Amino acid sequence: MSEETSKYPQISDIEKELNRERYRQKYKLSLKNTVFTLVTVAAIAVLVATLWLPVLQIYGGSMSPTLEDGQIVVSTTVNKLESGDIIAFYYNNKVLVKRVIAGAGQWVNIDADGNVFINDAYLNEPYIGKKALGNTDIEYPYQVPEGKIFVLGDERSTSIDSRTSTVGCIDREQIIGKIVFRIWPFAGFGTVN
16 A cells, blocks of 8 residues: 555545444434424323323322322313212312212201211211211201302311311312322322222
């Protein structure tokens, strides 16, 4: 090899450098696509979690033993609520979780032992641990106003709910959704009744 040809790179060296540059370009494109996909999936997940399946953390013991402090649950928007459904709703810039007991026009009566009657029919409540009249300042029987829902916490002795004029019956516009699934802790993973 002459001295002049050694100044210039060999064809094999040029091919190696071209292959290295092609690999670098493919890697950058693949990384860019992966990041774009992850950002898109995260944005969709946030949108779904905010609009259709809000994820909520339970604070306090007003829904014990059904839901305990610190548990994380998923709610879903529903058009029709039934007695016994657990809902999340806005109240004074807070989110409360209670159980639907009665709807508009129904009569609610709670006796001194904590037994609940809807339109004079006894309400079987297997989900509560101990019955109690609890904190109440309304007169029974109580008729649920039009467009409102009467809610109670499962821990009747301590829950502040529709039995007090402080919270009262709630409007449908206040409802975030029906609690359907517990995701944390994993030991309690599953549907919520």
